[in-house]
Amino acid sequence: DMERGHIRGTRQRLPFYQEIEFFAPEQYRGLNQVELSFVADDREMDVILEMDKKPGLFTEGSDSFRAFQVGLDGFQGTDWSAYLNQWLSEVGGRRNWF
Template sequence: MATICRLVGARGASGEDERGGLSVGLQARVEVVRGGEEVGRDVEFARLRLGGAFEVRAGAVHTVPFGLEIPWETPVTTFLGRPVRGMGVGVTTELAIARAVDSSDLDPVQVHPLPAQQAVLDAFERLGFRFESAGLAQGRIHGTRQRLPFHQQIEFSAPPQYRGLSEVELSFVADDREMDVVLATGRKPGPFGEGSDTYRSFTVGLRDFGGTDWAGCLNQWLAEVGGRRNWL
């Protein structure tokens, strides 16, 4: 579990001195289905109160150092050395003064893949899959160790050698020892239509993943699925 360490500042108003409390949190922009449409909703998934109340003097600047632990399930926001578009994950700052709350804008954070996650992502790249998009969906993935009320979905388009396959959707659900890797395949348009065809979930140790040929494992699974469904 990583930790964000930084300084947060608060500026007093021009009026009388006040007693205030400062807290920080982690927030994500999650897609929620309402009335058949997807809408974005801000979901806070971690919060830390920075000490007790303190005096906020008029016109003064107060700086408070803090460290905020990042949950293992926090979505990846940086992939292949670039920020992932659409990943609205960041730190919020909240200053409560005299029953009023002043919330700052979201300060984005960079969350890199865990080494075990990177190994799986690298396997997709070696097989020729192309990263397309990523998003956060409300809801839980059945049979996983998920605790947060949302999960990340990473979508790859399939290379030509998987001729009946259009895409693979990937989700990671990690804790301090292992992670669940969830895969869903999507078929190309054809006589059976298109859509999600097959799901698979397997567990990867965060410390013993290095001895596995993940590209070979993924290729074997896709070949088996394609053979059974007669679309590869």
């Protein structure tokens, strides 16, 4: 999706950003989607993650965010799959979503 607006706390200069939406894997049954956005300049990239919790019978859906910076020269040295899995497990487990 292309979203109009600004992501607070990022280096964003344009009046819009791209949001990449993923359906959560089955092991994260309490999640609806995980959304990912990137905002970059010539030195670093802001990575913004949003976890959308599914609404339940007696509860509303909710979101959890994480943002961090990555140098453009060092992002390839990170195991992104493991990083995302750890974050989803940590936040979802703490909130009893899974």
